[in-house]
Amino acid sequence: MKSTFVVPDGLEPAQRRSDALAPGDRMPSHNPMCFGCGPDAPNGLHLDARAGEGMAITGEMLVEPHFEGGPGMIHGGILSSAFDEIMGMNVMLMGVTAVTAVLDVDFAKPIQLGSRLRFSTEILGTQRRKIYVRAVAHLIDGDGNSGGDTGEEVGGAHGLFIIVDPSVHFRESRAKSQFASPEFGA
Ligand SMILES: CCCCC/C=C\C/C=C\C/C=C\C/C=C\CCCC(=O)SCCNC(=O)CCNC(=O)[C@H](O)C(C)(C)COP(=O)(O)OP(=O)(O)OC[C@H]1O[C@@H](n2cnc3c(N)ncnc32)[C@H](O)[C@@H]1OP(=O)(O)O
Numbered sequence: 744m745k746s747t748f749v750v751p752d753g754l755e756p757a758q759r760r761s762d763a764l765a766p767g768d769r770m771p772s773h774n775p776m777c778f779g780c781g782p783d784a785p786n787g788l789h790l791d792a793r794a795g796e797g798m799a800i801t802g803e804m805l806v807e808p809h810f811e812g813g814p815g816m817i818h819g820g821i822l823s824s825a826f827d828e829i830m831g832m833n834v835m836l837m838g839v840t841a842v843t844a845v846l847d848v849d850f851a852k853p854i855q856l857g858s859r860l861r862f863s864t865e866i867l868g869t870q871r872r873k874i875y876v877r878a879v880a881h882l883i884d885g886d887g888n889s890g891g892d893t894g895e896e897v898g899g900a901h902g903l904f905i906i907v908d909p910s911v912h913f914r915e916s917r918a919k920s921q922f923a924s925p926e927f928g929a
Pocket residue numbers: 773777779827828829830831832835840841842843844845870871872873903905907
């Protein structure tokens with residue numbers, strides 16, 4: 744994978760929260776209408792994410808016909824959104840609220856509509872409020888074999904997430920959401 748994103752040396756290891764989900768458990772959606780993970784978002788990605796070992800998680804999604812960019816191909820913004828979402832969900836393992844400051848995506852290979860993608864993502868470490876995350880996307884083979892990253896690697900990403908106080912960060916916007924829960928300052 745090619746990237747110009749710089750991960751600083753000397754990161755602190757990220758700490759998994761004591762009550763984090765067990766490996767293999769489905770990661771809950773943080774908002775039913777979230778474009779990335781919300782089950783009720785009508786045109787959303789419907790990413791299905793599972794907790795992994797350590798500071799890692801995995802996720803899967805189907806490249807639906809309405810995710811088209813070039814003829815028969817996924818739109819680059821859709822793949823970017825999927826990386827943003829899956830890395831954001833990864834940060835949930837730490838039990839903090841963080842927002843994306845930088846998203847760096849390597850569109851390594853074309854991805855056709857109808858493909859199934861498997862994401863693997865891991866928190867690399869932290870530095871004060873900064874959380875560095877790395878992800879890769881593989882095709883799942885046509886037999887539905889999602890047990891491992893056996894398919895072709897088609898993309899990669901880095902994310903820099905910044906820990907925020909949700910009661911401050913979402914103070915003005917949360918009234919616009921039907922689903923803002925108390926931790927967002929409701
Ligand atoms: C879809 C939205 C979901 C939101 C989720 C939130 C909570 C949900 C709960 C659970 C989450 C579960 C799943 C999440 C799923 C998906 C996640 C998607 C996340 C998003 O999609 S979210 C939307 C896009 N996102 C934004 O809407 C952010 C707009 N933005 C800002 O709100 C500010 O910009 C902020 C807060 C980022 C920083 O502002 P600030 O004032 O708090 O902090 P400050 O500037 O002091 O930076 C502190 C340190 O970060 C370094 N730093 C900052 N920016 C940098 C950059 N660009 N490059 C390199 N370093 C940077 C500084 O250099 C300093 O570093 P140092 O410690 O070394 O000094």
